[in-house]
Amino acid sequence: MKKIDILIVGQGLAGSVLSYLAQKRGLSIMVIDIPLSGRASYVAGGMFNPVTGRRVKKSWNYDIFYSKMVETYQELDILLGIKAFHLTPIHRLLSTVEDVNNWEIQRLEDDYHSYMGQSVKVDDERLIQHEGVGILNKGGWLDMVKFLSAFRVFLQENQQLVEEKFDYSQLRNNQYKDLFFDKIIFCEGYRVMENPFFSDIQLWSTKGETITIELEGEDFDFILNKNMLIVPLGNGKYKVGATLERNIDIDITSHGLEELKEKVESVIKVPFRVIDQEAGIRPNVRDRKPLIGVSKEIDNYYIFNGLGSKGVSLAPYFAEHLLSFIYEGKELQKDVNWQRIFK
Numbered sequence: 001m002k003k004i005d006i007l008i009v010g011q012g013l014a015g016s017v018l019s020y021l022a023q024k025r026g027l028s029i030m031v032i033d034i035p036l037s038g039r040a041s042y043v044a045g046g047m048f049n050p051v052t053g054r055r056v057k058k059s060w061n062y063d064i065f066y067s068k069m070v071e072t073y074q075e076l077d078i079l080l081g082i083k084a085f086h087l088t089p090i091h092r093l094l095s096t097v098e099d100v101n102n103w104e105i106q107r108l109e110d111d112y113h114s115y116m117g118q119s120v121k122v123d124d125e126r127l128i129q130h131e132g133v134g135i136l137n138k139g140g141w142l143d144m145v146k147f148l149s150a151f152r153v154f155l156q157e158n159q160q161l162v163e164e165k166f167d168y169s170q171l172r173n174n175q176y177k178d179l180f181f182d183k184i185i186f187c188e189g190y191r192v193m194e195n196p197f198f199s200d201i202q203l204w205s206t207k208g209e210t211i212t213i214e215l216e217g218e219d220f221d222f223i224l225n226k227n228m229l230i231v232p233l234g235n236g237k238y239k240v241g242a243t244l245e246r247n248i249d250i251d252i253t254s255h256g257l258e259e260l261k262e263k264v265e266s267v268i269k270v271p272f273r274v275i276d277q278e279a280g281i282r283p284n285v286r287d288r289k290p291l292i293g294v295s296k297e298i299d300n301y302y303i304f305n306g307l308g309s310k311g312v313s314l315a316p317y318f319a320e321h322l323l324s325f326i327y328e329g330k331e332l333q334k335d336v337n338w339q340r341i342f343k
Contacts, residue, residue, distance in 0.1 A: 001178045008185050018185060019151075043208070088139065116137075130226075141223065188305065189305065203284060208244055209253065226263075228263045252279045285308070
């Protein structure tokens with residue numbers, strides 16, 4: 001039998017970041033996880049973007065999340081001996097003169113000038129010419145597969161990973177099989193919908209498909225953004241995505257492939273080759289904010305979920321927020337407390 005401070009269920013982005021920050025506090029942890037198909041963390045492009053949407057609005061509380069995000073992932077790169085975290089400019093393609101003018105006006109506003117650079121012309125024969133390109137600063141991407149795979153090895157080497165599908169029937173108060181714990185935190189992604197301890201959360205699942213393409217020529221040193229994202233992975237490879245569909249079917253589809261190829265062709269005018277296609281499922285919340293907090297019935301059962309498409313920027317801040325709530329008695333933000341969302 002083994003006694004630990006926190007048992008963490010799930011080793012996606014949420015569970016991995018939480019595991020690291022808990023250990024940084026000196027807490028003992030154990031993670032239960034087995035790779036299952038459809039996990040959004042392993043499929044996602046790992047983008048973080050200071051402004052989003054067609055109307056180019058600043059991402060929710062990005063000023064607050066940014067410094068904790070950079071600090072955490074840079075520490076993890078050093079710990080794991082990898083380079084997974086990339087601060088990379090984002091080039092937002094502007095189609096019309098009006099788009100360019102609106103960009104130039106908006107970037108001068110106090111809330112935006114540190115993120116939005118001037119619009120420029122990009123002279124690259126591989127790209128379809130646009131009226132302009134808006135340069136976004138303080139964005140980038142996390143190589144999710146590299147990070148999650150390296151962190152998994154770290155857990156294995158430190159005997160902190162139980163590789164199995166979590167069995168709720170084996171959970172008894174502070175015990176799971178031969179593990180005794182003070183707290184348990186569920187970081188299960190869309191599989192939280194099967195969790196009997198948080199069964200009254202109102203969620204639905206969306207499916208996203210991505211492709212990886214190969215393109216000749218020198219690698220772009222920026223991320224392309226026009227109704228989708230083209231993220232440079234290095235060595236001529238790029239991640240493209242994502243489609244969006246309300247579905248829990250984890251199979252890749254021909255229509256998903258065609259949609260993504262058409263989007264690439266609206267930006268890139270030279271031939272490219274599709275070398276991979278993936279699909280992932282993520283849980284969605286109506287207000288698009290995380291789900292964290294304590295069970296209504298059992299005071300040492302917690303949830304850390306619902307990070308969504310902005311998970312890379314949200315995970316470090318809210319993992320620390322949850323740990324502060326548990327161990328320091330700090331008040332939980334009402335807009336992320338899972339109990340705001342009921343069936």
